[in-house]
Amino acid sequence: MRQFRLFQQLILREAGIFLADAKTVLVEGRLARRLRELNLDFGAYYRLVEEDERERVHMLDCICTNETHFFREPRQFEFLEQHVFPEWLARAEAGQMSRRVRVWSAGCSTGEEPYSLAMSFLARFPAASGWEIDILATDLSTRVLEKAQAAVWPIEKAREVPEHHLKAFMLKGTGPQEGRFTSRAVSTSSCAGTSSSTSIRFPRPVSSAGCSTAWSRMATSCLDTPRASPA
Numbered sequence: 443m444r445q446f447r448l449f450q451q452l453i454l455r456e457a458g459i460f461l462a463d464a465k466t467v468l469v470e471g472r473l474a475r476r477l478r479e480l481n482l483d484f485g486a487y488y489r490l491v492e493e494d495e496r497e498r499v500h501m502l503d504c505i506c507t508n509e510t511h512f513f514r515e516p517r518q519f520e521f522l523e524q525h526v527f528p529e530w531l532a533r534a535e536a537g538q539m540s541r542r543v544r545v546w547s548a549g550c551s552t553g554e555e556p557y558s559l560a561m562s563f564l565a566r567f568p569a570a571s572g573w574e575i576d577i578l579a580t581d582l583s584t585r586v587l588e589k590a591q592a593a594v595w596p597i598e599k600a601r602e603v604p605e606h607h608l609k610a611f612m613l614k615g616t617g618p619q620e621g622r623f624t625s626r627a628v629s630t631s632s633c634a635g636t637s638s639s640t641s642i643r644f645p646r647p648v649s650s651a652g653c654s655t656a657w658s659r660m661a662t663s664c665l666d667t668p669r670a671s672p673a
């Protein structure tokens with residue numbers, strides 16, 4: 443328990459995640475493989491993690507749950523499409539907000555969440571609409587962030603995407619990409635300069651400055667009130 447408490451404090455400090463005492467077995471289980479690989483006990487591993495930043499990142503990767511799906515919480519997307527989008531459109535029409543929106547997918551895992559958001563936004567605010575949608579995708583885990591940036595998923599996951607979005611915004615892989623699919627309508631920081639009105643950025647280090655809305659499975663929050671655009 444004493445060693446668990448050390449990890450508990452370190453994880454709280456580094457990631458803002460509070461692991462209750464009831465998670466002792468879970469933490470031990472998630473770190474067991476790494477301890478075997480390094481042939482260390484918990485005490486020695488804790489000392490290593492304290493000293494070595496790369497190992498700290500690795501440790502947090504082991505601890506985090508990265509489960510995600512496209513359109514994971516359908517009611518959040520319904521709310522966005524049925525309430526938030528019409529309100530923004532009306533406010534922009536009335537000159538009460540700019541046509542530039544920034545969205546933050548705060549723990550984006552392997553990218554399904556920011557790409558679900560991108561598809562919803564693109565369907566309502568296509569490139570020619572004059573709206574500019576900037577999605578910021580961040581995650582504690584560099585491992586999942588790299589996957590999110592690659593934006594290639596196993597074809598089985600296509601089932602999670604509504605048919606009309608799949609047809610409009612995704613591309614089925616062929617040749618070496620057989621059995622996978624990818625996005626074809628969103629520009630990312632690695633392929634900037636496309637004509638898409640919706641882009642996803644994967645900044646490191648993280649800054650959410652200027653975001654209008656933060657998105658997570660548990661809550662969608664308003665970070666600030668979008669202001670009228672300068673003339």
Ligand SMILES: C[S@@+](CC[C@H](N)C(=O)[O-])C[C@H]1O[C@@H](n2cnc3c(N)ncnc32)[C@H](O)[C@@H]1O
Pocket residue numbers: 457458459506507508509510511514548549550551552554555580581582583586658659
């Ligand atoms: C369970 S996944 C959820 C992914 C996605 N938001 C969804 O709902 O489908 C949680 C993600 O949040 C990330 N995470 C946890 N704590 C974090 C923190 N303090 N800062 C950034 N990302 C964090 C984890 O690495 C993980 O990829």
